[in-house]
Amino acid sequence: MRSVLLAQLRAHAARLVASTLAIVIAVGFVVATLVLNATARSTVLAAVGAQYVGAAAVVTSTEGTSLVDDVDTLTGLDSVAAVAPSYETSVQAGVPGRGGAQYLFVESVADDAALRWQRMTEGTLPDGPGEVAVSERARAEVGDVLTVTSFDETGAEIASEATVTGIVDLSGDPQAGLYGRAFVTPDQARQWGAVDPVELRVAAAPGAGDEQVRSDAATALGARQVEVLTGAERADEAAANMLGNAMALTAVLLVFGTVAVVVAGLVIANTFAVLLAQRTRELALLRCVGATARQVRRGVLGEALVTGLVSSAIGAAAGIGLAALVSALVGGAEAPIPLAGLSVPWYAPLAGVLVGTLVTFLAALAPARAATRVAPLAALRPVDQAPLRSRPGVLRLVLGLLLLLPGIGLMAVGVTAGDVLIALPGGVLSFLGVVLLAQRGVPPVVAAAGRLAGRLGGVPARLASGNATRNPRRTAATATALLIGVTLTSAFVVGAASTRATAQAGLAAEFPTDVVVEGFAGELPASLVGTLTGTEGVERSASVLAGSVTGPDGEPTGAFGVDRAEAAAALRSTEDLVLPGAGEASVPEWLAEVWDVGDGDRVALGGGDPGAQVPVREFTVRVIDADNPLLLDADELRALSPDAALGQVWLRLADSDPERQLEVVDRITDVVAEASPETQVTGLVTMRAEIDEILDALLLVVTGLLGVAVVIALIGVGNTLALSVVERRQENGLLRALGLTRGQLRGLLAWEAVLVAGVAAVLGVLIGGAYGLIGAASVLGELGTIVLDVPWVQIAVIVAVATVAGLLASVLPARRAARTAPVAAIAA
């Protein structure tokens, strides 16, 4: 049998290309995910653990007690060469030539060279007070003098200066991009507000091992409430903390990998089914000359095993290559996932090859069983012309419904309860049900679509619709593979659109102002409003008066005055920040409690300055969120607080991308700094825009990942067509003899592809859209008001892309079909 098997493989190698390709892509995807994950892990370990590389042991306090006194205890040990206490603090620092101050996270540098872990891009580490080394993110240069504002224990500001001595290379550290980091001597760190060291890093004396240092230190500090770890242990711990998110990402990626593998499995099963169907006579002949059913089955499964093994191996290699490529591309940039070099864990290629081979083998099981049912006599019978009739598959129907219905029920409960943990299993169950039922549901839809197409596309379209439904099982399997990809893609697209819409509405309500300009000292120059309104990119502005009033409790309190119409125009939302009209006061919750008033109550407010004789005024209370100030109508505030002056300016920016808006915020900051140095500019708009960008990036990544599944499915479409072309050689010859032109024959296959791909795409988008909305509703239900949004354009694009890609998948098979000679019909 082995020689037959090898001969078969050689003869059918070309036909196996499609399933090979499907396996290669799926396995490559899985392996690349695992390798990238391992790479990210080792990169983070190298970056986050860098500071512990030189340390034999690390001491941290468990109960918040100070470690200062322990330094001497440890230094006295024989196995210890040096101890470096790590101080941490933070400062505001101004870099020459750059407006405003930035947040810098300050860490102390070890005195001992062995415990200095920092890699320098440029310059050196600081040696004494007044010197600082910074990370690249601080955007300072060697020689710059930073103006530093630090805070002492009482919170009082201390101004000082520090000269930049070097730039520290933090590449690989996922947090390097978040904020600037400064490295100073321990003394300088204490001057800038650090009190106790957060940990002690201990260097080993020559000849002493890490474990010995750790146990010596632990013994010496036995009575203290501290934890002593070796440097390596501490590094692992730090990396684990950091990688929590990366693990979640890996899980997500593996889910998509699973989708790709399942789709590939469907494509492979299809390929084998068709390959074997074509070889019915061949197999029957084998049976005639004496092969047992077992031998035939073993031959078929052996073929699957070899195909699976070979293509999985290629896939694993491709996956590692892909990971290397991604790492090389992403490594340099400020990427959200830290990657440097390439770490290939032994289990990655192994898992890939195992999964690929197993899936191929499983996919071939059913076709192999069918092959053994071939009667030896089939070799002698003329080719069966009857279209295949699949058995109803009652089991499949029942199982499908058993999965679908409870799944839908769970999702309904999940949506009503706003609980994604209920909806999610419902989604998984029902989707499995959908996949099972697709086998039954797709062919009638294809037939209906075919009738429609037949009316539009003439004879080729009518023939195509007949062809597309003549083997319902194969059509269903082909369409299902595509359906899975399209369903998941559209579920994510729709879900993300609703998430974004909901998030935007929520953010607008919570942060209704794009930019707030506020004076530290209270008062803003009145001319500022005009200047700001004239600034490019600013759409509207509202001036807000700051004054004070006396509450019913007799205590004076600060209040803001707004012109309702003007302010409303400058806000994104007045859902949370209710603006007061004449005779109304918007009272923050906490103040309402103090005053003991509720919504709709009347409250009497007096003048802010007890000396001035101002008549008391009555207001209707509107309670608003606690983090807002007390708001009154501007004119009424002026009446109560005659010295009220411009305290804030609210700005609304023109809608555009985050970078552009950030530029506008920078421009506003410059304008404001020039007019009045004592002001603060808060650009909430950029935060909103960033959340938007993150969602966009996420969506792009997810769509790309699911794209892999769609690509595999489309290979399946091309594959099915290619095999049909081989099967229908005679028939196509007959059509050519009867007068079908080459172009019409190509059209016939194109129609067939469009029917299958189009139906799968439309069904997938409908089902996926529903899943997306259900998912969004159940996830966001926990958060409050849901804004559902259906991105029609993207959905149209998905349908168009899937259909057109199906069309493209038909090009090669169609070319082959068009070469069929008319005599093929007779020369059977």
Place this chain on the structure above:
Amino acid sequence: MSVPVMTVPGEPPAAAPAGVAVRAAGLRKTYGKGETAVQALAGVDVAFARGGFTAIMGPSGSGKSTLMHCLAGLDTATAGQVWLGDTELTGLRDDALTALRRQRIGFVFQAFNLLPVLPARENIVLPMQLAGSRPDSGWFDDVVARLGLRERLGHRPHELSGGQQQRVAIARALLPRPDVVFADEPTGNLDSRSGAEVLGLLRSSVRETGQTVVMVTHDPSAAAYADRVVLLADGRLAGELTDPTAETVLDALRGLGA
């Protein structure tokens, strides 16, 4: 036994003489190249009269099918010319040839005549639909009635017997009123009763509507339905018979050593 051979002397005239439906001159067909080359047709000159029913016979491998394919524009000749009426087929491009096949030539094959996905009615009108023309409904009814298919029009091929399938194929071939109908062993897969039925239908279409039919067959009793038998051996014409009977055909074939 010697058989009178109809030879076409000298160069054939460029245009078809009136009354000739299909004609070949100096037709050669070589398969393969070099040492393995097989000469399936080694220079055939033959003409088929309009309104005639001709059978092509000869030993297996003598080139009958090849001749028919070249005459029907299904295959291209290596050398020589073929005319369908006044149209020279040799040298036509594929699309022109395809259009010509669906309008002016009908086919009946031994097996695999019908598209399995289409019901009988659709199979019958397929070539006309491909040509974008509508069958004349009176003529359609007439053809269907003569072939006894009225009750079977909605059935798909696998729901029909072999003889019924062949009758559907004949209806399809006759419907466009082609210049000529080619049939390659149309009764090869049928029992003798269905075979006789099919042959009778072909002959009556010649008698009653003046249809030209060219049929390849191995069966002397099938050839007896024809007006004329053309004999082929080793890719050459090897004689012909007019008003054949099964016996005369058998004798002629024996003379060829078949």
